[in-house]
Amino acid sequence: MGKVLTGVKPTGTLTLGNYIGVLKNLASYQEDNECYIFIADLHALTLPIDPELLRKNSIDIACFYLAAGLDPKKSVLFLQSSVSEHSELAIILQNYLYMGELSRMTQFKDKASKEKEEGIGLGLFTYPVLMASDILLYDCEVVPVGEDQVQHVELCRDVANRFNKRYGKTFVVPKAEVSKVGKRIMSLSDPTKKMSKSDPKGDIYLLDDEKTIRKKIMSAVTDLGNEVKYDPENKPGISNLLTIYAALKDISIEEAEKEFVGTNYGTFKGAVADTVIAQIVPFQERYRKILESKEYEKVLREGAQKAKAQAKNTLARVQKAVGLLDVKEK
Secondary structure, X not given: OEEEEEEEOOOOOOEHHHHHHOHHHHHHHHHHEEXXXXXXXXXXXXXXXXXXXXXXXXXXXXXXXXXXXXXXXXXXXXXXXXXXXXXXXXXXXXXXOOHHHHHOOHHHHHHHHOOOHHHOOHHHHOHHHHHHHHHHOOOOOEEEOOHHHHHXXXXXXXXXXXXXXXXXXXXXXXXXXXXXXXXXXXXXXXXXXXXXXXXXXXXXXXXXXXXXXXXXXXXOOOOOOOOOOOEOOOEXXXXXHHHHHHHHHOOOHHHHHHHOOOOOHHHHHHHHHHHHXXXXXXXXXXXXXXXXXXXXXXXXXXXXXHHHHHHHHHHHHHHHHHOOOOOOOO
16 A cells, blocks of 8 residues: 545635545545545644634534545544644754745745735745655655645655755655646636635635535636637636536546537536535535534544654654654653
């Protein structure tokens, strides 16, 4: 079995894009892999966030994972902040990454451009260092991510190789894996922008009711003409809806196109809405049961214990490699 790791930052209400990109594929990953799934609550602190919202979002994400089919007997689900080794390894790894590398990270540049200089915390700049620690602690070969995180995984690979070259084989060098279909779900109100938790009209939130989901899809921006065809450059709206449909149906874009030959936009949108609702409504029902039962508390507690056992071994290996003296009780 291989090892797979993925995490979600609890900074906003998760969207259909998160469901298609991560949650929907969990069950298939855990059948053939040892999966470490974490809630990246430390990463959520890189920009201001209300404490109560952070707590609520963290609980919601835990429930979303379980509702999506994550089996605690097959996968390890935990809070990043419950495993102190994430922070401890980051303190060591920050010495093997360079200011120039971190300053070139696209996400840092984008987010920093929206903040005044005095409002940019060090955590935003060193975000990729902690992310590298998240990954390397668990000897994972595969990291499923969205396209916007591939650059961070590449930097993680760089620091792992750099460290291994200097100290000998210490880290497993991971690779990013991006879904072929549905790797980038766009906003329904502006299909040139990614669905990103912050556009109420363009985002389908995982807790939107059936009526709201249908209304958003039927109101989605489309394009000139009436042909349902995948053409991101000239028909970004229709292409985005085709991507959603194909990803949820587990078919190719080409197969989705064939289903709607000669179909008008209204009928096509209705079919997309039906498909989204058919998956999201049962998912929401499972979420509510898990939330009410507080099943997530036991899962997160036991998950943290399992994750810590693996992380502790990796950290000890790194500490020994760099020459840190071990005087702890055996």
